[in-house]
Amino acid sequence: MTDKFDAIVVGGGHNGLVCSALLARSGKQVLLLEANEQVGGAAVTREFADGYSVSACAHLLYNLQPSVTKDLKLSPALASENMTTVALDVDGEHVRIRGNSVLGAKEGDAETYKAFHKRMTRFADLLNTYFNKTPPRLTKNFKDLLTLGQLGFDVRRLGKTEMEAFLRLIGMNIHDEVVERFDCPVLKGAVSLDAVLGTHLGPRSPNTIMTYLYRLAGDHGRVASPMGGMGSVSEELARVARDEGVTIRTGKPVKRIIVENGRVTGVEAEDGERFDSLTVVSNADPKRTMMTLVGARHMETGFTRRMHHMRARGNAAKLHLALDGLPDIPGMDKNEYGERIVIAPTEDYVERAFNPAKYGESSPDPVFEITFPSFRDESLAPTGKHVLSAVVQYAPYELKGGWTDEARQEFESAAIRVLEEYMPDITQRITASELLTPADIEREFHITGGHWHHCELTLDQFLFTRPVYGAAQYRMPVDGLYLCGAGAHPGGGVSGAAGRNAARAILSREKAA
């Protein structure tokens, strides 16, 4: 059977859902094919132990774009919003960060942080403007030149001092900045962690200020936890997409994108079923899309080489613990279990955690971003019981010797040992656990390299060159093929920006044609 659609979206991650909904709204017949049984991609909620559910991959909302929620009239129910970050101190002298305020840090740090936060959010706002636009190319195209000129103007408009600061900081590492500004080790560690979460970067790696700005760009660093886990956001998106008339088929992995005479003509599913369309939009990561689904022989050598060398080595693992009760965290208030908790006691601790990853080894002393989603959302665990959901770094995708059972056990034990330092009774509380390494994330969510952002967030893979030069405007060098996932501009996180921008790029291209 072959059906003819105006557009086929490969992959039902949140960006794929946003893109398909917007395409359908402008009157297109859209088919969305998702490999898994559930839409949402890495933004899903699923049961990991009997009675315990968790956001399987992404667990916090921090940059869902207002443009997306407005366009699609989304209003995800939140279990908690504008969460405080509680940065744990091993002696119980925890630091609380919320907006521009810091509590519990050293004297003077609160004032410095306020100034730091003000500058960073200003820079982040500047970037965020461009997150909702197709990045310009250096061509004679008027629209591109206008966007480019606007970017230059916006940078200049920061004022001389701030413009210089922006240009100086954007390529710098977060370590140098926090060391220069703050005294409190826990604060330095927490800010460093925010800059490197989800990347294959340490605080001393170049352009980690840029990644920090990326995190702030969405909502000034405010994080929220959706009611029912991240899957509820995806479900709402799927509902909107269906309402707009998108045909969604789950459990339908795509084997290849069919290219004939230099243009796409449809897709073929793993089971052999073919779907025809002259427009194919891929929510899969750039490497999978181009190297696997399309294939090198349909691309030119220079482009293939850039795609091949695109860096996307995931380094963040996800740890889920089923607990028979909340663990004791000395020094932390009872109501703070609903907040975002991080373990990154110093900036050097974070860097040291990264060190082994450079050599293909996992961290013996990892860093954490922890939530207890069940604290404010009883649907996720049996009554009185709780779920711990943590991003644990670093667990390199390309682990030396591979992610064998022993390697997984070793990393999980290291993680629990570190948790124990801050939550002495955690081990007794665990009734079940699940560790998702980047290799598991790759397998389960079909993300090459298991990287949050599909494509490392570094300056050479950012804006005009994301994911690679020649593919930064959603349109691939195969006619009719587009990217709409995290690997496209602006990047990962549950933001919907890539999906929205891609839909707009497709529609404006059709208008021009």
Add this chain to the structure above:
Amino acid sequence: MSVYEVPQGRLKTPFYDRMRAVDTINSWHEWKGYTTPDELYCGETEYFALRNSTGVFDISPMTKYRITGPDALDYLDRLVTRDMRKIKPGRVAYAVWCDDRGQVIDDGTIFHLKEGDYRLCSQERHMAWLTAAAIGFDVSIVDETHDVAGLAVQGPTTWSILNNMGLEGLEELKPFGLTHFDFEGTELMVSRTGFTGDLGYELWLAPEKAEALWDALFDAGKDYSMRAIGVHALELARIEAGYLAAYVDFLPSHATVRTGHTRSPLELGLGWLVDFKKPNFNGRRALAEEKRNGSTWRLVKLDIEGNKIADSAYIFGDSRAKKKSIGFITSAAWSPVCKQNVAIGTVRTPHGEVGSNVWVEVYYQREMHWNRAMAKATVVDKPFWFPPRRGATPPEPF
């Protein structure tokens, strides 16, 4: 006491000792790591041997890649602009390959040795690009530059000499054909190819048998006034034949920094090598756009009035050079065999249509004093030297 010879400086080709034995003037230069002769006794004598009998030129330094594997054909078909499916085993294809912007990286010849077994020969080295082009293809690329000795045997009497040497049946070999012989227990590959625009062959075999081949060849040709030749004689012949030289008539795009200084195959008069019927090849998108919008440059072959060689001359659209130049000469020579003042140049479109006239600003020196002449030139279509014997099968015996 013995002194070890350390491999440093220029490499010697397998034919080095034989060339040295006939060399009387010791004028050599570097060619991709090897030493290669400018001239061995007298460039002009060598040239006339080449055009009137047989000239022998050592092409061992030529870059050679062996390309094999299940995807070898698909790989080459995407690499180069022409349709490689038409090149059957036993055939050789002149080809050009481009980067993604449709700019020429290099030109060369691809020998389809046996089914799915290819050798690519070029002047420049290309391992990095060939390796990048292999991503996603099941193909093996081996550099065999140093493992294959090559000898170009060119000129009207070449078939007779090779026939004397015992290569039976060679008369049936058509231009751009290749065949294999046994030479003293080693495989000798003979292709009817060359860089002189005349009847000629190229001989390829293992370096160990190189000297034996040289001896057998010169023994078979002892009555033909054949000569070993250097680059000067060959350079003159290739300009007469209208062949392009990398770094002279075009700049390999990987070696070019400034935009606009590279050339597309369409701009080099190689449009006949670009097959847009192929769904994909490197540079296709850019070249298709160039074809739609028109090229910036055009390669021209010029027949220039007078006898002053137009080396590096500017080309103008009018005789008094009032307006800006429209291009420049890249190769120029007085052709003894054509009795013509010839040149290859590059001009901006729409200038340089075949049959049109342009003016060449020639500077020449007379006893230290420089003079300038504006010479009228006609854009010609065909190579300057294109004798019927080049394509005659069987070739005329001597």
